[in-house]
Amino acid sequence: MTIRFSFGGDEHIFGEVSESMSLEAFFTSLSMTNAVRAAGIKGVTEICPANASFQVKFDPDAIKPDDLLKELQGMEAAASQSDASLQTRIIEIPVFYQDPWTHETLMRFRERHQDPSKTDLEYAAEINGLGTVENFIKAHSSQPWFVSMVGFVAGLPFLYQMVERERQLQVPKYLRPRTDTPKLTVGHGGCFSCIYSVRGAGGYQMFGVTPMPIYDPTQKVSYLQDEMCLFRPGDIVKWKPISRDDYDAALEAVEENRFEPVIRPATFSLSEFNKDMAGTNAKLMEALNGR
């Protein structure tokens, strides 16, 4: 893969590893941003990996744009050959699918949807050929997902499915974005799922909500006291479907600040994953469930 570089005004360099999404493109992007961070280049102020691209913000008074571009181009060969493996974490996210709050919201914005006669989940199940909402939820929650980008708003993870491309769930975004999305909505657009960290505008289809905070600017939530944002690129997520009762109990635990997320260390190797996806995912589940 040859990275396409472009200046974003006089303060950014944008690097597109690939036009299409793949874990290979993500790992090259992550390697590039890790290399830029390790190089400690004077004048670099922000280093942002994304799904299949990345961005470096710089102060052109400290480094000439062309000089920084040359430095980045010099890192490209090493980054694309680097061993795509990670010491990372697997995080279980409880999801109350078909909850009343996203349902109320999606009904308010039906006229912006491709199929106003169906809910977002009914539509997603149909266009993915899965027949029923239950089958869709099973497909959505049975395999792990890979955090390939953090952003849009504070701490929002973009999640990529760890299955063969043919099996990936794809759903278009709303025709026109909504002006409202409940906080902690689990959404999906294109091939990505996400968790909306704050209430606000959004264009992804809405499938459910999690009771588990993922961003806390007040840093009071027990597991968000050191870092306001839970997710980092490279984290692995497993959705756990829960009932209304489970949701209410989890929410009570969150409110009393005794909610403990299930987070376990895990290793991930892209080459092993490509050789044996089912086997890799099974090992990740063992890491999560301690079996």
Added chain:
Amino acid sequence: MAVKVINPGLSTTVQDLGRPGYYHLGIPLSGGMDRFALRVANMLVGNDEGAAVLEAVFMGPELEFTAAATVAVTGGDLPPKVNGEERAGWEAFPVKAGDRLSFGFLKSGARAYIAVSGGIDVPVKLGSRATYTLGALGGHEGRALKAGDELPVGEGVQGKGSVPEALRRMPGSPAELRMLPGLYWHRITAEAGQRFFADTWKVAPEADRIGYRFKGGTALDFVPREQPFGAGSNPSNIVDACYPYGSIQVPGGTEPIVLHRDAVSGGGYMMVGCVISADMDLIGQLQPHSPARFVEVTMDQALAARADRQAALARVRAHLGL
């Protein structure tokens, strides 16, 4: 010393020069939209140029001071009044304990910067006092001010002086926003690119600290392609990527949106380039319905414009004897 909020205005927030270093987590810079005006307001009251001030948009707040201080209001022409008596903008003036600062109607521009000697002393969050309202972070309780809020003010040296119009920096009409084409510029046809620069656009009502939407120009034609995997079906869709500050995205090819200080850090819409750093301040002074044009520049011209802006700030410092 404190400032009491009697009436918050339309949307008044605490801002400084922002919060770099967290964009990879989706936490934007924030800070004053018109940083030239913010810096000058601080210079006038003897603060560090990056001290926290109040940014008011379209309508000013009403404030009461609990102790004597020096105040300056810069940016858009939002006439300050002390106990109902008008004061000049871009000029330091004293206030006493119990004095009330209010504002007349906005005459030009969009945002005013209210600096108080000592600086607004809200807690520093991730290295900055700037308010990021979408993330409920920084500023006063992570939000725009409300009546009844009380903002602490630091100890300050008292400044003096005024800045004549010739040394200020405000957009013309139509505003000329210089931009460097790039990013996904290759996705639009050559004719669409020419029309993008030829058209006069208008600021849409959806214009805030996250971004400014423009309308009234010609919809962009895209170079045909099969959409890449994961990008989405609209020709303006890309695999979700980082959004630079000042980047110009064009969802559906219709209405360009220029991302500003509270930018969303990424998303799935193609961008045709970026407004250059020197002209970001000017966007913060545009009202809805005001006309604007995008002017193509090269990187060398962008860097020269950046140097010109810095020279303009240096002239203000020299004028004030700083």
